[in-house]
Each structure stands twice: as C-alpha cells, then as structure tokens.
Amino acid sequence: MKLWRKPLDQDRVVVPHGEIHLILERCKGCQLCVTYCPRSVLEMSNLFNAKGYHPPQVGFPGRCVACGLCAMLCPEFAIYVVEV
Amino acid sequence: MAEELTNLLISEHHPMDSLLRQDRLPHIWCSGCGLGTVLTCFVSALQKLELDLNKVVIVSGIGCTGRAAGYLNLDGFHTTHGRAIPFATGLKLGNPELKVVVISGDGDLMAIGGNHFIHAARRNMDLTVLCVNNFNYGMTSGQVGPTTPTDARTSTSPYGNAEHPFNVPYLAAATGATYVARWTALHVRRLERSLIEAMNKRGFSLVEVISPCPTYYGRWNKMGDALEQMKQYHDHSIIRHRTDPAEADISLGGEIIVGRFVDEDKPTFCDLQREAVQ
Ligand SMILES: Cc1ncc(C[n+]2csc(CCOP(=O)(O)OP(=O)(O)O)c2C)c(N)n1
Ligand code: SF4
Ligand code: SF4
Ligand code: SF4
Ligand SMILES: [Mg+2]
Numbered sequence: 176m177k178l179w180r181k182p183l184d185q186d187r188v189v190v191p192h193g194e195i196h197l198i199l200e201r202c203k204g205c206q207l208c209v210t211y212c213p214r215s216v217l218e219m220s221n222l223f224n225a226k227g228y229h230p231p232q233v234g235f236p237g238r239c240v241a242c243g244l245c246a247m248l249c250p251e252f253a254i255y256v257v258e259v
Numbered sequence: 260m261a262e263e264l265t266n267l268l269i270s271e272h273h274p275m276d277s278l279l280r281q282d283r284l285p286h287i288w289c290s291g292c293g294l295g296t297v298l299t300c301f302v303s304a305l306q307k308l309e310l311d312l313n314k315v316v317i318v319s320g321i322g323c324t325g326r327a328a329g330y331l332n333l334d335g336f337h338t339t340h341g342r343a344i345p346f347a348t349g350l351k352l353g354n355p356e357l358k359v360v361v362i363s364g365d366g367d368l369m370a371i372g373g374n375h376f377i378h379a380a381r382r383n384m385d386l387t388v389l390c391v392n393n394f395n396y397g398m399t400s401g402q403v404g405p406t407t408p409t410d411a412r413t414s415t416s417p418y419g420n421a422e423h424p425f426n427v428p429y430l431a432a433a434t435g436a437t438y439v440a441r442w443t444a445l446h447v448r449r450l451e452r453s454l455i456e457a458m459n460k461r462g463f464s465l466v467e468v469i470s471p472c473p474t475y476y477g478r479w480n481k482m483g484d485a486l487e488q489m490k491q492y493h494d495h496s497i498i499r500h501r502t503d504p505a506e507a508d509i510s511l512g513g514e515i516i517v518g519r520f521v522d523e524d525k526p527t528f529c530d531l532q533r534e535a536v537q
Contacts, residue, residue, distance in 0.1 A: 194267075196270040197269055201284055201285045203289075205290045206291075206486055207291065207489070220263075231267075232264040232266065232267055233265060247300065248296055249299065250291065250294065250296045250298075251286070251295055252275055252299065253273070
C-alpha cells in the first residue's frame, strides 16, 4: 500500500484475515456480496444450488480482510466470515 | 456440487440464526430485494444493543415488509393492514418495560395506517418505526402508493403518477417525532447505527430506508436489475445530517438526501400521563 505518511504504529498493525462460509441453499444469487466486497475476494460460480441460483465462490482467498461487509449486505443470511 | 465451489466452507448455520426463525428461511423476498439487507442490519443492530431480548417485540402490518416480524425469533405480531402502530401502542401502554419496534412498508404505514402514524408521532409514543420505502405496494404487484414519486410508473399509474408523494421524514418531524433518519438499503453501517440510536431513543423514532423493489417498481421504471437499482439509489444519495426534512423531498431520478435529520428530547406520552395522574 502507498502511504502519504508512515503511521507510527505501522509495524504493530496486523491486517486481519477471514475465511468465508456459505449456507448454500439460502443463496439467491443476487451478486451483492461479489459486487461490493472491497477486496474483490468473491466471484460468481457457474454451479447451481437446489433452487437454481448461482452461488458465489472465493476467487482470491488471500485477500479477505474479514471486514464483514459481504455478510451485512447479503439479503439471505447466506454468507459470513470468520476471522482466522 | 458444494465441494466444487472454490475456497469456501459450506455451513448450515449463520451467526445471526439465533435471532431468526430458521425454519422459515429462505424467506419469500425476491432475489436482490432490499428487504433482506434491511433485516440483516436490524439483526446486527439488535446484536450490538445488548437488550433483554425477552422484552423486545416486533410488530408489522401487511406487505412484503410486513413479513419481517415473522422471520425474527422474538415476540412479534403480524397485524392487519395499517394497524401495526395501534397494536404496538397498546403493547407499550400495557407493559411500558417493553421495547416495541414497528417494521412495515410505505403503503402500510403511510396510506391505510397514515392516521395512526401521525397521531403516534404527535403523542410522542415510545416506539421505534422502521419504514421500508420501496415507492410502491410490492406485495400486491406494484400499485401506486403514497410515497410513489410524481411521474413514476407503476401498475396503476402506467402513464406516470399524477400525485404528489409524502416526504416521510418531513411528515414524521412535523407531527412530532423526536428521532428521524433516512438511509438507502446499501448504507448498511450507517443504517445499523441509526437503528441503534433510534432504539435507544425515548419517544417516537422513525428510520426510513429507501429500498429497491426490482420486481415491480424497478421494472416499471426501467431501473435495471436489483443490483442496478440498489446502486442507483446509493449513487443518488447525499449525506446531509440535520437537513431540514422539508427539503428532503424525493423526485423521480432525483437526489435522495439521507442522514440523521432530527434528534431531540421531549416528554413521551407515558411521561406526561404519569405526571397527570400524580
Ligand atoms: C384491509 C386491506 N386492504 C388491502 C390489502 C391488500 N394489501 C396487501 S399488502 C398491501 C400494500 C403493501 O404495501 P407496503 O406497505 O408498501 O409493503 P411492500 O409490499 O411494498 O413492502 C395492500 C394494499 C389488505 N391486505 N388489507
Ligand atoms: S469479509 Fe470483507 S473482504 Fe472478506 S469477502 Fe467479505 S466483503 Fe470481502
Ligand atoms: S449476497 Fe447472499 S444471496 Fe446474494 S449472491 Fe451473495 S451469498 Fe448469495
Ligand atoms: S415484490 Fe418487491 S418488495 Fe416484494 S419481495 Fe419482491 S422485490 Fe421485494
Ligand atoms: Mg412498499
């Protein structure tokens, strides 16, 4: 990351990392999580769940910072993150 | 097939499940409808509030929004159309210890329930009202309603709405609400904070959420899919706290002023009644 001024605590800050969980049969494939993830971690898959919706999958696992935005935006209580 | 999704873990339970009636999920709301996101923000606010959940009651009227009470694992009641506020008022007066929250739609609260709304605000009844405004009657297939912007097309205004809409925050503030805020469904963190503030407020608090109904309102007004409608409302919004609600009118395709407009203190109905009988 390019910084304008080096923060005094830069060496102490630990960037959190998250692991994504999906409740497959709740997902309605709306793409909100994929569209608004600030780190572009998620992508839509080509697979179908039982209701015929495409669920998301994780394209870039290393990038997730466990911000929780995907879980907040998901209208279906279908996705959440666990900080690891 | 689940194994084929890359890099994610398949789970059966969500961290919000204890507050949800899991046997009712998936809910009936359309894919990408703003209502699910609004409910998530509400549950998240409840989790942060640390209230005694045995004393929280959710009341809703009829409509897509009105289903909300039925998805929450809390005491709740799904009233007849427009009557959420009088039912909630009765609960609060019968047991003032309860935290009573009304979650309902623009049609339910502003049309058939409009009179109840203004009088509960006038009395400063100790209730929190979450009004999900999707600019139409979603459940009954997208008819024109009291918040439908002028010129907007709906199933009953196919040539454009000839009426002036209610400005919900203005109506609430003018009739006496002590906390008034408006957000769009995409302002998840700000909405969550407003819901916490509203539920902590003594007196009549109103939070309006501008929310996409892609199936009817969005389709009639050629707003694209759910994602595009969500993005459009967010893009058109301008955060201006303490704006005079009179200036927060919404026009078709125009800007949407959002923020915390009113936050003041005055005696509630219960306070004044207690004083009167003492
Ligand atoms: C007394 C009565 N009149 C009419 C109806 C039909 N009805 C059901 S829902 C609804 C409007 C709901 O609109 P809104 O409150 O905006 O909810 P939304 O579905 O948009 O979330 C109407 C008119 C009814 N159920 N009861
Ligand atoms: S937690 Fe944040 S960074 Fe991780 S996938 Fe969700 S939105 Fe993206
Ligand atoms: S936001 Fe939820 S429902 Fe929408 S695609 Fe993502 S997981 Fe599925
Ligand atoms: S009809 Fe409209 S408001 Fe009702 S669930 Fe569908 S998108 Fe949402
Ligand atoms: Mg409505």
